[in-house]
Amino acid sequence: MELLCPAGNLPALKTAIDNGADAVYIGLKDDTNARHFAGLNFNDGKLAKAADYVHQRGKKLHVAINTFAHAGGEERWQKAVDNAVAIGTDALIIADLGVLDYAATKYPDVERHVSVQASTTNLEAIKFFKNNFDVQRVVLPRVLSVQQVRQLAKSSPVPLEVFAFGSLCIMAEGRCYLSSYMTGESPNTVGACSPAKYVRWQETDKGLESRLNGVLIDRYQEDENAGYPTLCKGRFEVDNNVYHALEEPTSLNTLELIPDLIAMGIVSVKIEGRQRSPAYVEQVAKTWRMALDRYQQNPENFAVEGAWMNTLANLSEGSQTTLGAYHRKWQ
Amino acid sequence: MKFSLGPSLFFWPKNEVVDFYQQAKESSADVIYLGETVCSKRRELRAKDWLGLAQDVAQDTNKQVVVSTMTLLESPAEIQVLKRLCDNGEFLVEANDLSAVQIMHELKMPFVAGPAINCYNLSTLKVLLKQGMTRWLMPVELSGDWLKILLEQATEAGIRQQFECEVFSWGYLPLAYSARCFTARSEDKAKDDCEYCCIKYPEGRRMNSREGERVFVLNGIQTLSGYQYNLINEMPALDAMGVDIARISADSTEAFTQLDNFREQLVNPTRKELDGVTECNGFWHKIAGMSVA
Numbered sequence: 001m002e003l004l005c006p007a008g009n010l011p012a013l014k015t016a017i018d019n020g021a022d023a024v025y026i027g028l029k030d031d032t033n034a035r036h037f038a039g040l041n042f043n044d045g046k047l048a049k050a051a052d053y054v055h056q057r058g059k060k061l062h063v064a065i066n067t068f069a070h071a072g073g074e075e076r077w078q079k080a081v082d083n084a085v086a087i088g089t090d091a092l093i094i095a096d097l098g099v100l101d102y103a104a105t106k107y108p109d110v111e112r113h114v115s116v117q118a119s120t121t122n123l124e125a126i127k128f129f130k131n132n133f134d135v136q137r138v139v140l141p142r143v144l145s146v147q148q149v150r151q152l153a154k155s156s157p158v159p160l161e162v163f164a165f166g167s168l169c170i171m172a173e174g175r176c177y178l179s180s181y182m183t184g185e186s187p188n189t190v191g192a193c194s195p196a197k198y199v200r201w202q203e204t205d206k207g208l209e210s211r212l213n214g215v216l217i218d219r220y221q222e223d224e225n226a227g228y229p230t231l232c233k234g235r236f237e238v239d240n241n242v243y244h245a246l247e248e249p250t251s252l253n254t255l256e257l258i259p260d261l262i263a264m265g266i267v268s269v270k271i272e273g274r275q276r277s278p279a280y281v282e283q284v285a286k287t288w289r290m291a292l293d294r295y296q297q298n299p300e301n302f303a304v305e306g307a308w309m310n311t312l313a314n315l316s317e318g319s320q321t322t323l324g325a326y327h328r329k330w331q
Numbered sequence: 332m333k334f335s336l337g338p339s340l341f342f343w344p345k346n347e348v349v350d351f352y353q354q355a356k357e358s359s360a361d362v363i364y365l366g367e368t369v370c371s372k373r374r375e376l377r378a379k380d381w382l383g384l385a386q387d388v389a390q391d392t393n394k395q396v397v398v399s400t401m402t403l404l405e406s407p408a409e410i411q412v413l414k415r416l417c418d419n420g421e422f423l424v425e426a427n428d429l430s431a432v433q434i435m436h437e438l439k440m441p442f443v444a445g446p447a448i449n450c451y452n453l454s455t456l457k458v459l460l461k462q463g464m465t466r467w468l469m470p471v472e473l474s475g476d477w478l479k480i481l482l483e484q485a486t487e488a489g490i491r492q493q494f495e496c497e498v499f500s501w502g503y504l505p506l507a508y509s510a511r512c513f514t515a516r517s518e519d520k521a522k523d524d525c526e527y528c529c530i531k532y533p534e535g536r537r538m539n540s541r542e543g544e545r546v547f548v549l550n551g552i553q554t555l556s557g558y559q560y561n562l563i564n565e566m567p568a569l570d571a572m573g574v575d576i577a578r579i580s581a582d583s584t585e586a587f588t589q590l591d592n593f594r595e596q597l598v599n600p601t602r603k604e605l606d607g608v609t610e611c612n613g614f615w616h617k618i619a620g621m622s623v624a
Contacts, residue, residue, distance in 0.1 A: 068452070069452045069455075071480040097450070097455040097458045098456075124410055124413075124431075125404075125430040143510035171507040171554070175508050177504070177620065181504070181621055184613070216541055216542050236547075237538070246511075247511070325511070331523070
């Protein structure tokens with residue numbers, strides 16, 4: 001099972017490879033990818049350097065072109081595909097049907113992976129991508145339980161990749177317009193959720209307040225840790241009850257599922273976080289590498305170490321982790 | 332331009348659903364969508380009931396009845412029900428997931444690409460047309476400018492005549508889908524033990540900010556906009572750019588009044604001031620969806 005790590009820049013990419021990633025995924029410096037943040041991602045020169053670094057070490061590079069192409073602007077997405085192929089990417093991660101069609105027609109020999117943003121959650125949808133674009137991998141959204149993933153893995157004609165660790169999207173990815181509803185910008189259209197330019201922090205009599213485009217997302221008392229106001233992780237009111245109505249600030253962590261995922265034949269575990277620092281990438285890659293190697297050496301006696309969980313919890317939102325939808329009780 | 336009544340998104344008792352569609356039959360809608368699109372656990376009406384209802388509604392009217400299907404399908408059992416609905420042999424089907432597109436293509440039957448199918452550009456329109464799409468619902472987060480460009484491109488490409496274009500024009504906007512049931516969570520229940528509690532909330536549960544602003548409406552695993560989308564003032568613009576159908580969502584029986592209001596707006600346009608506290612139109616104007624332009 002491949003360990004696939006994120007990289008938002010060259011130092012993070014090198015760190016990922018040096019700490020045990022089998023493959024790294026990156027995005028280009030424009031709105032063609034779902035982590036389109038200032039100061040992040042790869043221009044043409046850096047892209048070539050990234051490919052060299054990865055390939056010289058016998059590892060793989062995936063390029064995410066996973067936003068939806070704009071009407072009248074499709075050339076930008078096609079050019080992104082061209083550029084990624086030109087530097088020898090090992091796989092293209094694509095969500096848009098039009099972009100997939102372009103890649104499959106123009107570069108039939110370059111691997112195409114269905115992005116998590118395409119929200120592929122069942123066998124018939126997988127068949128759709130297989131039949132139309134001959135895809136080599138599907139990345140599953142974080143909405144399926146372990147039992148559902150297992151069932152799908154048994155019948156899928158295409159190898160599956162799952163999310164293993166990182167910030168937890170609680171909605172079916174690619175089908176969430178909450179961010180554009182509040183700010184005008186969404187993962188699908190501009191490659192960002194709850195964009196930082198709409199965030200405001202304010203000390204008030206009632207506590208520290210975080211707002212997104214003017215909407216109060218959360219308010220913190222002195223003893224509470226304030227987190228980034230991702231709009232689905234704030235505290236809201238439902239019939240006079242104030243609570244995390246959608247989700248708490250928490251991250252996904254599936255270390256304990258390693259034996260299950262390997263038994264199911266999942267081909268790759270993906271670490272979220274292209275927007276995170278090289279230090280994050282180092283810690284997560286190292287921990288996951290250790291866990292995967294430990295399993296390989298002695299599958300029968302595999303047990304998750306407390307130290308691994310602590311390391312990962314410290315890198316998590318709200319310093320807490322969850323199995324998310326993999327665990328039915330979460331749902 | 333024609334007007335459609337979208338599928339009801341909430342969970343209503345069976346007799347109320349039947350009553351609602353009796354009224355729908357008498358309404359001014361040209362097209363009526365019906366079927367469960369949100370949660371497969373809602374079984375007041377099963378597949379055969381929905382198809383029976385479709386037959387009742389279609390009888391003795393010249394309205395088009397379309398069977399809407401689920402958006403988030405996660406289990407083989409859900410796919411079985413989907414197949415049954417797709418292979419109904421009588422009614423057009425609204426696909427809200429690519430699984431339905433795949434099934435309709437195998438059946439060699441035409442379909443409507445619903446609002447949860449991510450079709451943002453010309454190449455994607457072409458892919459879906461090849462699968463058998465005959466009508467396209469624009470994703471709700473897209474703007475009038477976006478639509479104008481895309482429809483012009485379709486005309487230039489010579490494919491505009493191959494599909495109808497429908498725009499979600501009134502009602503709570505379907506914004507997101509999750510594995511988690513937020514209504515069950517609001518009652519401190521797990522989804523597997525939800526006791527079908529969303530039936531208690533015929534218009535969903537309001538989720539407000541701590542300042543009382545209506546942010547979202549919780550509807551089971553679906554999150555809806557807190558404000559009702561209202562494109563009544565944009566009807567002449569939609570008509571001018573060649574939109575074939577405007578969709579009025581079946582939020583409540585108010586939808587029937589809105590169908591009349593919207594139709595009247597085409598004949599006799601009068602500007603309606605949106606209040607900005609319960610209504611919005613931001614998506615169409617390329618600003619925050621919850622805003623009013």
